[in-house]
Every structure is written in C-alpha cells, then in structure tokens.
Amino acid sequence: MLTVVQVLGVSSEDEMVACFLSGELASRRFGQNLRSHLAAAGQAEQLLTHPDLSDAGANFARRALLAATRGYGENRDLFENFPAHVTWTRALLSADEAAGVRYLDYSYWVELSGGSRRPADAAARIKAGLRAFDVPNEPFVDAAHAFIRGERFPPLILVGERQDKLVCLEGHLRLTAYALGGFSTGIECLIGTAPAMGRWAR
Structure with missing residues (x-):
C-alpha cells in the first residue's frame, strides 16, 4: 500500500482543468480534436x-x-460517475508511490498491463515487444527516452478516495514512460480525493 505522499500545497479544480487540457493538447491522440474545439469556440491555444488561473x-x-x-461536469464519457466536489492537492510521488498508481x-x-492496470507490468510487456490491440508502442518508448534524457513532464493527474490508493486520470503515456x-523520486502530480471517487476510480 502507498504511504502518504509528499504534499506541496493546495491545488484547485481550475488548475486541474488547465493541466488536463495542456496534457491533451500535446497528445498525438487527443490534440487535434482539442484544437478543433478551440477554433470552434473562437479561442487561441494560449488559453491552454x-x-x-486568476481569470x-x-x-x-x-x-x-x-x-x-x-x-x-456532465457525467458522461471519461467523467461519467466523477464526483462534483473534489479536493485537489499538488504533490510529489516517490518511485514506490508512482509504481503503485493504477x-x-x-x-x-x-x-x-496484462490485466493488472499497473504501469510496471505494462513496461515489462512493452519491453518484451507485446502490444495492446496491435497499437504501436513507440510513443511510450520515445517518451521514456525523453524522461531518461532529463526532460521534465507536466504533472500527472491522479484521483482516489484517499491519497494512498490512486488511479490515473490524465497522463497515462507519461506514467508508462x-x-x-x-x-x-519526485514525480509531480495533482491529486484529487473525494469520498465518492470510488465510483470512478475502481
């Protein structure tokens, strides 16, 4: 079981949303759809x-x-069953704590991950050349090389009923890297906790 994480300070829903969108903007999978919605809303990428956060x-x-x-906020898609009231915290994870995130x-x-939902198991399978649904693993390998070179990644966004039992909300590729x-040690993250989070973070 995870120990209590190293808390850096209080975060907020606004910061979580901004971090989430920033991560998706850089995503090969989600970035283009996000840019289309930005354009439709008449917004520039600078918004993300x-x-x-004071605006x-x-x-x-x-x-x-x-x-x-x-x-x-609409109880659908990724955020189906996601609680309306969540306490957000900025924190650093140790290596063991990060390994325990699902x-x-x-x-x-x-x-x-071979059924475990553990990133270490996914990493072992990737190194063995195994793919999920024949999707290439190169993005994970490229991100891992960037991490090893010393590149800093945006914070992971993690949630759970408590800080010692966390599920990744945003940042799966970075977590795998x-x-x-x-x-x-010292992996940056935003952690959201709520008594009802177990409905989402199973």
Missing part, C-alpha cells in the same frame, strides 16, 4: 498553453472545453 472567464472557457471534449479501468490499459525509465 499559458493559463491564467474567471478563462477558467470558465477551459471548463466548457473539457466538458465538450471529455464530458467534464491505470484507469479501460480496455486498452487493462490489456497493455516513467515505468519504462525505472521511475524516480
């Missing part, structure tokens, strides 16, 4: 690349964007 209008625009693309309960990540690179 340089978020001003209430910008915060509202980002929440609307996450609702449109991923169902945030992938979300989604078919691809279950398959990639950390596993391929052998993890490290």
